[in-house]
Amino acid sequence: MKESFDVLIVGVGGQGTILASNILGEACLIAGLPVRGAETHGMAQRGGSVVTHIRIGGVYGPLISPGTADLIISFDLLEALRYRHFLKHGGTIITSDAVIMPTSAFTAGAEVPTPAEIMARLEDVACTVVDAAGLAAEAGTILAQNVVMLGAASHALPLSEEGLREAISRSVPPKTVETNIRAFELGRACLE
């Protein structure tokens, strides 16, 4: 049996990890690939750390075990660090350069590593950092950071650019298609 390409999408509740996984799922359908995915709903999603599993070409269960992900797409630098142990040897992390400060940093004085410290701790893996917020703003709305990140990750995905564009058009609200396609293009271009 051919192996699946296992992608973990991580971020903070509200950043659009589920929409990003919807887009990848849709792109699999367009490409005629089987796909399995698992996501976080309910209480766990409110502002908390969230993780979505997508197994492109997967035919078994939806969960990705630690140490086996081919790619981690992270919408927050701190979350990239939290989930890095899911990455397989030789896997890739593509992450936003920003950190949303956990509220515990202010209410309970929790120690939060700085972006530079996080980057130092990720030095031993193939990790690419993207200015997701800046590119999303350039595309028209900072809400499109998730699609910027998909664009940046698109080079590493076994899915065609055309398929991903089509999947975005089908998955986002009709009024926002243009902005999101622009976000995808800017994300894709930044890593060419």
Next chain:
Amino acid sequence: MLGNEVIAHACLEAEMDFASGYPGTPSSEVIDYLRHQKDREFYVEWSVNEKVAFENALAAAWTGIRSLVTMKHVGLNVAADPLLTSAYTGVTGGFVILSADDPYAHSSQNEQDSRRYALFAKIPCLDPATVREAHSMMKAAFEISEEVGLPVLFRPTTRICHSKSDVDLGVPGTGHRTGEFVRNPQQYVVIPVHTRMLHKKLNDKQPGLAKMLVEVGFNTAEVRGKTAIITGGIAAAYAEELISEGVSFAKVGAYPIDPEWLKAFVDQHDTVLVIEELSPVIEEAVRMAATTTVVHGKMDGHLPLEGELSPAAVAQAMASAGFTPTKTYPVVTPEAGVPARPPLLCAGCGHRAVFYAMRKVFKDGIFPSDIGCYTLGIQLNVVDTTICMGASITVGSGIAQSGETRPVVCTIGDSTFLHTGIQGLLNAVYNGANMIVIILDNRITAMTGHQPNPNTGVTATGVASPPVSIEAICRSCGAPWVETVSSYDLTGLLQALQTAKERDGVKVIVARQPCVIDARRSGIRRKPYVVDPEACTGCGLCVKFGCPAIEFHDDKAVITSLCSGCSVCADICPVGAIHKGGAK
């Protein structure tokens, strides 16, 4: 497509005529998908609790139409009373009970296994291993129910409900039925003389039922060698990825398991490993069936009795029981020193201000709470107990009547109050408890995804329905003092709590403000607030409020773009450094 949407679509294909349910993760999206269908030819409702939902759907099935009721696993506890006797009465139209289990308790208070309920009630249970199987099983469930005249329990788990999969959907059916109730007191009136006969009838159905479920094809077995893996539910998908050649494979998707079928398979093997999530339901049946075969599973410690399984956990169980998995998983440790990021109440959530006021007025209070977003108040030290839906007021009155002298202040959401909170209030007032009940009224069932309830003003399908008066309900329960305050009015909250503190009996405060997410969706925009850095003394009081929109940099508070303009922090600031400003 999401598992729950696939399940709902299967109901459309099966020409389901009636659906009811109470929201609960991971089950909620089934009714949400059905209620948003255009050109509906079936009836769909959000009910006020699972017992109500169950009885509505059961009665619909008594009229000969196909009916569905949905809930989460713990909801089935609420509906257990009609469940157990509905097996006696049976049904004429297909009746499917969807009870979604939550291994690992991602969003639940326990890890109970709904399969046990099906065995207890002596009704068939279908347990899908994949989203694709959930689709075919849900369609079959209605047919099986009609064939055997019994309710069918359909039991997906979180990793089915909230999984995505490619799936081949069928076409929604159009052959809907109209209900017609045929009087038959011997079936529908369970007085002792009837119920004794009905119980015998139910027991007589059992052997044929188990045989039929093998024929339907959801229990499959393939002999490939002298060792075997027997599995069911999502664990079957994990095991299939890892099973070696020459190891036999049996998958249980339907219960009760035919003992003869199981014994015939088990007897052909020297060693069997049973892999399933939650309770050892299959394993117990296998151990009963086995004579000389060695059986491994949860009961001899190869698999955990709690939590959810994963491919790595299944591989580990296989290795420990002497079955070589086709893949091994690296042992990795998560990064240390990454601060936790638990879920939080939203910026602008009305609950936070109420919690803040409670702590101010009741420094030594005891705070029983309930199930909803507000359970997150545990982070603000204002949630002392949570056990099940509606149990804030009852736990509160129990503590208040125990001789405990500290003040009892309990919190409950509007949907939970209407679910099973009213009886607790009625009881507390009737028996003269001394306590405060705060109803956190955000007009909607927020945590499960903003489903409407009788307090919202619309039904599941968007038809206007006059919102109930929570105050009138409380007064008619006998509560002599009922005050309503805006959750954003900190001064008003403090005053109401202070007044309540000085009174005897059951005092009710309704703290009302629409859920901030729902308010934003319906177009309510408030100007955000900003901190004047000149005036800010860096005292940190606003930061301790715990709002995710307030950060603290260089000894000054800063309000971020998450601010929704609730204004409460401006009331907290002792030097008036926070004021309205910035763009909407």
